[in-house]
Amino acid sequence: MTTALRPYTLIAELTYRCPLACGYCSNPLELARHDAELSTDDWARVFRQAAALGVLQLNLTGGEPLVRPDLEALVAAARASDLYVNLITSGIPADAERLARLQAAGLDSLQLSVQDTDPRGAAWIAGRDDMEAKLATAAATRALGLPLTLNVVLHRGNIGRVADFVALAERLGAARLELANTQYLGWALANRDALLPSRAAVEEARRLALEARERLRGKMEVLFVRPDYYADRPRACMDGWARRYLVVTPDGVALPCHQAGEIAALAGSWENVRDRALGDIWSAGAGFRAFRGEDWMPAPCRTCDERKTDFGGCRCQAFALLGDAAATDPACALAPRHDLVVAARASADAAPAPAPLRLRRFRPVA
């Protein structure tokens, strides 16, 4: 049964280089430990292999994909493989001419990250404020007729400004607004006390987001993702391990999610697209098979009706919090170690605001 699974989305992390230093970045904590980035030809081959495997959607992300001088060629290669090409960007360094070239190369949609509507908040979370450059990127995107999504990662520092984010997205003519709470892994876990909002703040943000979704239906899609720390059940992380998504890191390692490379027990299980075809890694790679399906599930997951919808939650979170990727995700209220999440909420409530942040290690863009 598992061999019939196909990935629908390839997340291509083109580079870890980024002008921003967000305290919730999904890149690895050890940014320096990685090999040289894949070449244009390597990526073009990966895109062809992905399309043959059934992938329909391509997310070009990073780091900041715009720092790759060959981004136009990568977009063209992806379109040659008939993929739907989403560019996920901080909008820096972008200019109208470059965006026009990317569109001519076949770019389908652009997702622009906005850290905060308040410049001080942006500087706190990302190390700098770039709102003017982001507004210019958004305007250029709309002028080209490219669909624009605003991506907002919510945390304690900005969750009170959901109404401002909605107003900004409307003003910019965005087709989508994604208000996703931080997932507390990697950098975000290191900064959890400073980032985790209160339950009341999450519920108020959710209320405003749902209200905007109703009001803007048919005009702008408003998505809200609750933090799993305040849900009773775990999130369906990546729609299940190695089930619909594939990630390829800048140096060519194929993974089922951004964080899977951090799981110690799987350290020797990952393969590189330089050495093996993507389809073989997907179907036979040891890391991909480790938590695919239900055989790995412990109690209470293995007999729980909800395993068909949440797929047992997040393996990386189980590893990050318990050191055991095969344990029940502590975000689940039924998990033996749900107390860890309860304690984290209390610890965040007691932390000062704004608490100091550990920003991700800055790597020069050039």
Place this chain on the structure above:
Amino acid sequence: MIARTTRLSLARQVRLKLDPRSGKQVLLYPEKGLELNDTGARVAALCLAPRSVGEIVDRLVAAADGGVTPAQIEAEVLAFLRALEDRGLLVVHP
């Protein structure tokens, strides 16, 4: 609300393509895909250029091989188009 006289087409962000793995037509838009049944695929193909809903329905009625009434076809087309409209995947033309 979409009615028979509404003229519409697929929004610019939407791509209709054949999924080689399933053999089905899919609509692709940012980060998502919608697998279409036969009627959906035919309606989506007709929405590649601006058309009135009435014209889309008439074309499907003309191509139908019996077993369904024109009223059933119209209801199915309207439900499909309203689902697309809800997702922001259609442009309505004056």
